Amino acid sequence: xxxxxxxxxxxxxxxxxxxxxxxxxxxxxxxxxxxxxxxxxxxxxxxxxxxxxxxxxxxxxxxxxxxxxxxxxxxxxxxxxxxxxxxxxxxxxxxxxxxxxxxxxxxxxxxxxxxxxxxxxxxxxxxxxxxxxxxxxxxxxx
Numbered sequence: 286x287x288x289x290x291x292x293x294x295x296x297x298x299x300x301x302x303x304x305x306x307x308x309x310x311x312x313x314x315x316x317x318x319x320x321x322x323x324x325x326x327x328x329x330x331x332x333x334x335x336x337x338x339x340x341x342x343x344x345x346x347x348x349x350x351x352x353x354x355x356x357x358x359x360x361x362x363x364x365x366x367x368x369x370x371x372x373x374x375x376x377x378x379x380x381x382x383x384x385x386x387x388x389x390x391x392x393x394x395x396x397x398x399x400x401x402x403x404x405x406x407x408x409x410x411x412x413x414x415x416x417x418x419x420x421x422x423x424x425x426x427x
Contacts, residue, residue: 308361314354318347345386352379371412378404 325343352375359372378401385397 304361307357311354311358311361314350314357318350318354321347321350342387345383348379348383348386352376352383355379371408374404374408374411378408 321343325347355372355376359369359376381397381404382401385394385401388394388397
């Protein structure tokens with residue numbers, strides 16, 4: 286049945302506008318993470334100390350904030366356009382690293398730091414390895 290008042294849902298484009306609340310949350314969290322990181326550098330410059338002993342909890346804040354920003358930013362993209370594994374691994378790596386900063390003198394900190402390194406390495410490897418049919422076509426020469 287077709288007519289001037291009927292809607293053909295097959296030919297309508299999918300919803301392409303990102304959820305603006307999540308987008309602004311991602312931007313806000315990212316900017317806050319940068320500001321806190323810059324503040325840490327300024328504080329270290331003023332106090333003349335670059336060790337983490339005087340602010341381990343604060344050092345974890347920008348890492349956890351950027352993990353949240355990555356997660357929020359990933360949620361703003363339509364599922365078919367996401368490369369899901371890369372942002373998930375990055376968010377998990379930043380979370381592990383941030384938690385290690387919150388627990389600097391514990392046995393868990395070492396495991397969390399090692400986990401963060403492993404996740405960053407896997408994330409980087411996944412990001413640089415071409416995927417899909419024909420990914421190497423025309424690139425390898427004998």
